[in-house]
Amino acid sequence: MGVTVKILVCVLAIGGGLVYKNVSQLWADLPVPQLDPQEWWGDAEQPKDYAAYLANNSEVINNKLSYPEKTIDDLKSRLNRTLRLTSPLEGVAFEYGFNTDYLKEVVEYWRDDYLPRWREREVFLWQFNHFTTDIQGLRMHFLHLMVYDDNKVGKKHYPVLLLHGWPGSVREFYDLIHLLHQSNLDKNNKYIFDVVVPSLPGYGWSEGTSRKGLGSAQIAVIMKNLMQRLGYDKFFIQGGDWGSVIGSNIATLYPNNVLGYHSNLCNNISPKSLIKGFVAGFWPSLFAPSGSEDFFFPKSNELKYLLEETGYFHIQATKPDTIGATLADNPVGLAAYILEKFSTWTNPSYRSLPDGGLTKRYKMDALLDNVMIYYLTNSITTSQRLYAEQYAQAQRELQMERVPTPVPTGCARFKHDIMQFLDFQLQDKFTNLVHSTYHKNGGHFAAMEVPNVLYKDFIEFVKTVERKFKIKSL
Numbered sequence: 001m002g003v004t005v006k007i008l009v010c011v012l013a014i015g016g017g018l019v020y021k022n023v024s025q026l027w028a029d030l031p032v033p034q035l036d037p038q039e040w041w042g043d044a045e046q047p048k049d050y051a052a053y054l055a056n057n058s059e060v061i062n063n064k065l066s067y068p069e070k071t072i073d074d075l076k077s078r079l080n081r082t083l084r085l086t087s088p089l090e091g092v093a094f095e096y097g098f099n100t101d102y103l104k105e106v107v108e109y110w111r112d113d114y115l116p117r118w119r120e121r122e123v124f125l126w127q128f129n130h131f132t133t134d135i136q137g138l139r140m141h142f143l144h145l146m147v148y149d150d151n152k153v154g155k156k157h158y159p160v161l162l163l164h165g166w167p168g169s170v171r172e173f174y175d176l177i178h179l180l181h182q183s184n185l186d187k188n189n190k191y192i193f194d195v196v197v198p199s200l201p202g203y204g205w206s207e208g209t210s211r212k213g214l215g216s217a218q219i220a221v222i223m224k225n226l227m228q229r230l231g232y233d234k235f236f237i238q239g240g241d242w243g244s245v246i247g248s249n250i251a252t253l254y255p256n257n258v259l260g261y262h263s264n265l266c267n268n269i270s271p272k273s274l275i276k277g278f279v280a281g282f283w284p285s286l287f288a289p290s291g292s293e294d295f296f297f298p299k300s301n302e303l304k305y306l307l308e309e310t311g312y313f314h315i316q317a318t319k320p321d322t323i324g325a326t327l328a329d330n331p332v333g334l335a336a337y338i339l340e341k342f343s344t345w346t347n348p349s350y351r352s353l354p355d356g357g358l359t360k361r362y363k364m365d366a367l368l369d370n371v372m373i374y375y376l377t378n379s380i381t382t383s384q385r386l387y388a389e390q391y392a393q394a395q396r397e398l399q400m401e402r403v404p405t406p407v408p409t410g411c412a413r414f415k416h417d418i419m420q421f422l423d424f425q426l427q428d429k430f431t432n433l434v435h436s437t438y439h440k441n442g443g444h445f446a447a448m449e450v451p452n453v454l455y456k457d458f459i460e461f462v463k464t465v466e467r468k469f470k471i472k473s474l
């Protein structure tokens with residue numbers, strides 16, 4: 001062997017060693033980070049005497065929200081302006097974004113059919129008790145349903161926290177709330193739940209912060225404090241989208257407070273998991289349960305989908321206030337921006353339908369309820385800032401994805417959701433992944449689209465947790 005080759009081999013060996021060292025560092029699990037349990041997110045200075053602040057401000061107030069006629073009339077007249085929209089290209093449905101021909105129809109329906117019935121929609125939206133309370137300086141809004149004694153007889157009774165995401169709201173859960181809370185309608189059903197459904201900070205009626213740094217880990221702290229404020233020390237969690245990330249963070253930071261974590265968007269974006277997913281792509285049949293390969297493969301489709309569908313994400317993670325300024329005070333644009341996601345994330349094939357398939361799986365009233373929540377609370381900008389906070393350095397440095405949690409975990413996968421992870425990617429983070437299912441029918445907004453399926457899946461998960469772990473009914 002010549003000297004050059006020897007040197008080359010040495011360099012390669014050292015290089016290989018260093019890369020291995022680096023990779024194995026990235027491989028390692030991390031300990032649970034300590035977050036300030038009382039971090040202050042309010043406008044004013046944090047009160048010096050926090051105990052006194054709590055004593056004065058932990059009241060939970062029943063809030064019946066209502067909007068004056070003036071606000072609704074103003075929206076009607078905004079929707080009655082001549083729309084200066086650009087026609088879609090020939091033969092284009094939703095491939096370039098929300099189809100403007102169909103947008104005109106949505107606006108017309110909104111103005112002439114939905115809004116004249118707004119008082120009725122209010123009755124529908126306020127059918128559950130809405131509350132607010134102060135957590136760490138922010139006015140948090142939530143629905144809270146408690147089970148009273150008579151209804152508990154002969155039932156297993158647990159608390160569950162339902163967490164929504166973007167561009168959703170508490171409205172996504174209305175059907176699921178009925179199923180969880182009124183399970184006494186079905187005599188054979190052994191389960192009944194106290195249900196807590198918060199609006200995330202900066203979403204809907206929950207106040208947004210005026211400080212930087214409120215990412216998904218810090219929101220997990222707020223949510224855990226909210227549950228304890230309501231008297232729930234141990235509870236189940238269900239969530240998709242941001243609700244999934246926040247729920248995972250609660251399970252990671254406070255494993256002792258979580259009976260079980262169930263998600264319809266389980267994910268693990270640790271370097272190890274991503275490499276595993278890449279490797280699995282070469283031998284799909286080894287890694288995906290038979291019959292469910294098409295949830296994961298081929299990977300090339302996934303990459304194409306990511307490139308085509310994640311522009312919003314980059315914008316919101318980098319310039320949330322600019323896109324926020326174009327949407328706030330612009331109900332037509334807001335509806336297009338929000339509802340485009342309800343089309344494509346429900347089923348990517350709906351991009352080729354002139355109406356985005358929006359009413360195939362949802363009632364237009366339900367979709368508009370959700371848009372109204374963003375419009376009336378003017379929360380689109382604050383909701384989008386969550387993307388920026390999540391990808392800010394401070395949040396990334398927590399590396400929550402590399403901190404495992406022993407909390408019993410259940411993953412319900414829906415075929416048309418925006419991303420999918422294999423069990424063997426998830427198990428690094430969720431060491432007690434006890435429930436893993438595949439649903440061919442359904443997409444990203446499962447709670448709203450297929451509430452019965454999600455409900456049954458969740459109940460199966462609860463049964464498994466009961467069987468494998470000792471948990472106490474309320």
Ligand SMILES: *[C@@H]1O[C@H](CO)[C@@H](O)[C@H](O)[C@H]1NC(C)=O
Nearest residue numbers: 015016017018019020021022
């Ligand atoms: C290993 O990681 C360090 C930073 O953590 C980096 O500076 C270095 O270039 C990496 N080395 C290799 C061989 O990848």
Ligand SMILES: *[C@@H]1O[C@H](CO)[C@@H](O)[C@H](O)[C@H]1NC(C)=O
Nearest residue numbers: 047049051052053054055056
């Ligand atoms: C609590 O309320 C009392 C009476 O309203 C007030 O005097 C006191 O300053 C409040 N304390 C704090 C910490 O807000």
Ligand SMILES: *[C@@H]1O[C@H](CO)[C@@H](O)[C@H](O)[C@H]1NC(C)=O
Nearest residue numbers: 076077078079080081111112
């Ligand atoms: C919309 O404008 C037209 C014409 O100006 C008017 O006749 C109609 O009443 C308006 N509708 C609403 C809902 O404001």
